[in-house]
Amino acid sequence: MDTSNDQTIPYPRFSTRRKILGVIGKGLLRLLTRPTILGLENIPEVGPVILAGNHVSTFEPMFMFLFPRQIVEPTGAGDMPFEGLIDMIVRFYGFIPINRGNLDRKFMNQALSVLNQKGYLGIFPEGGTWDPGNMKAQVGVAWLSHKGQAAVVPVGFSGFHGGMQDAFKLKRPKLTMKVGQPIPALNPETDDRPLKVVYQEYADMVLERINELIDPQEFLLNPKESEYNLRIHIGDDRRDVMVPGQEELAHFLFSPVILKTLLNNLKKPVKTLFPDQQSRSVQGFILALSSVIEALKVNPGFLTYRMGMEKGKQVEHAIQSLIDLLEDAKQSGESVQLEAKTRHSYLDGRIEEKIGQYDLQVHPGR
Numbered sequence: 001m002d003t004s005n006d007q008t009i010p011y012p013r014f015s016t017r018r019k020i021l022g023v024i025g026k027g028l029l030r031l032l033t034r035p036t037i038l039g040l041e042n043i044p045e046v047g048p049v050i051l052a053g054n055h056v057s058t059f060e061p062m063f064m065f066l067f068p069r070q071i072v073e074p075t076g077a078g079d080m081p082f083e084g085l086i087d088m089i090v091r092f093y094g095f096i097p098i099n100r101g102n103l104d105r106k107f108m109n110q111a112l113s114v115l116n117q118k119g120y121l122g123i124f125p126e127g128g129t130w131d132p133g134n135m136k137a138q139v140g141v142a143w144l145s146h147k148g149q150a151a152v153v154p155v156g157f158s159g160f161h162g163g164m165q166d167a168f169k170l171k172r173p174k175l176t177m178k179v180g181q182p183i184p185a186l187n188p189e190t191d192d193r194p195l196k197v198v199y200q201e202y203a204d205m206v207l208e209r210i211n212e213l214i215d216p217q218e219f220l221l222n223p224k225e226s227e228y229n230l231r232i233h234i235g236d237d238r239r240d241v242m243v244p245g246q247e248e249l250a251h252f253l254f255s256p257v258i259l260k261t262l263l264n265n266l267k268k269p270v271k272t273l274f275p276d277q278q279s280r281s282v283q284g285f286i287l288a289l290s291s292v293i294e295a296l297k298v299n300p301g302f303l304t305y306r307m308g309m310e311k312g313k314q315v316e317h318a319i320q321s322l323i324d325l326l327e328d329a330k331q332s333g334e335s336v337q338l339e340a341k342t343r344h345s346y347l348d349g350r351i352e353e354k355i356g357q358y359d360l361q362v363h364p365g366r
Contacts, residue, residue, distance in 0.1 A: 001028070007106060013072040014094045021093050025066050028249060031166040033059075037067050048115035048148050049182070052141055053155035054210050057164050058086065060157045063177045064122045065093075072122045073114045075107070088248075091092030094173030099299075107141065119120035123205055137203035145202065146186040149355035152206050154180040156213025157238025161221050178213040223344035223352070228254065230341075235334040243325060245318030250340045251307070252315045258306055266295055275340060280359045282330045289323050329362070336360040 012018075029035055043049065051072055052063055074095035096114075098107040107211045114121050120260050121144070125137040156174040166173040183206060188198040211219075228250035232241050243249070252258065253275055262268040266290040272284045296302055296316055304312030329336050338358035346350055 007109040009096070009110050011073060011114045011119035018071070018093060021089070022066050025062060032170070032172065033163065034172050034174045036174070038175045038177065040068055042179045042181055043068055043070060043153055044151060044182055046118050047118040048150035049120045050115070050141060050144060050152045051120065051122045051155055052125050052152050052206050052210060054124055054214060057160045057294045058176065059160050059163050060124070061122070063157065063175070064155060066121070066295040067177060070120045072120045075111060075121065075123050108140070111144055112148050115144065115150045121150070124281055125203055128341040137207040139196070139199040139203045141187055141206050141248060142199035142202040146188060149185045151182040151185055153182050154209035154213060156180065158215035158218055161218065173363055176215070178211055180213050183209060207320070220346060220348050222346050225345040227343045228341070231339045233337040234329055238337065241325065243318055243321035245314035248311050249318040249322065250342065251311070253340045254342045254354065262292060262295060266294055269294065275354070277357070280358060280360050282326050282336055282362050285358070285360050286323055286326050286330070289319050292319055294353070297329060326360070333362050335362055
């Protein structure tokens with residue numbers, strides 16, 4: 001019986017369908033990729049156990065939930081649908097959804113119920129894929145380890161940057177899943193520090209153990225430092241104007257995972273916000289920015305969870321300020337030009353600069 005809508009869920013569940021999908025899934029993964037699986041023997045034979053891994057693509061969850069001998073209960077984003085066919089498959093397989101960016105007691109109770117049944121739970125402590133290699137560990141892994149008295153097994157995934165795209169292009173990328181030694185369950189009772197501090201320290205330690213299992217070359221793919229800048233010009237004389245939070249707004253415009261999530265998962269009309277060359281109108285840009293504000297009304301934590309509380313709020317205010325500015329420009333019949341720039345510095349000394357030009361034209365009646 002499926003009781004996934006309750007505060008507890010049975011473990012294991014959906015055994016027949018998961019076995020069938022597991023056989024099919026592993027077959028496809030071996031056909032489309034060249035997988036290397038190391039250290040499965042490090043997963044304890046008796047639960048409760050949390051498997052915790054790094055996350056840069058859609059492929060890591062498939063590896064984490066299909067290759068271990070144990071039945072691993074998946075967790076995943078519940079604050080938005082997945083894309084197309086993947087959404088149908090994921091929901092048929094079953095997972096514990098989490099409303100990211102908000103205090104989701106239902107998720108915590110359901111995940112804890114799996115551990116209380118001495119089950120195996122799979123999570124990704126970074127909480128998403130929008131800024132790989134630069135994201136702070138979420139404290140949920142520490143809370144679950146403490147409350148469920150569950151050991152945490154770190155899992156490092158290497159080769160997954162662009163792995164899914166290469167797989168579907170029949171390039172058969174080399175993908176590695178490496179399982180490390182278990183970390184004992186968190187027991188903070190003898191620690192006098194605030195529990196929040198203890199939880200964050202444990203979560204950071206879990207992420208460090210995960211990173212130790214990743215090929216060092218992977219970290220060269222992610223920027224060490226990033227700078228963002230945005231300039232706004234109005235009219236034929238290109239008058240400079242400013243809105244609060246311009247730099248944060250530039251960061252938003254150069255966040256492809258966030259923009260793709262809005263476009264593909266939430267079906268928002270934000271294609272015009274992508275920093276590629278395309279024809280644009282003032283009205284179309286207003287519509288796109290307004291759809292982001294609408295998404296934030298439904299899920300206020302969408303940006304703050306992904307960009308941090310302060311920066312996420314600044315982006316939201318900057319979007320609203322830019323909408324007001326564009327409305328005024330439309331009324332006066334003036335075009336608007338935005339120039340967004342980003343500069344990334346990498347550990348190997350590389351410097352990468354990108355520029356996004358947004359020429360917004362006023363079209364009568366639109």
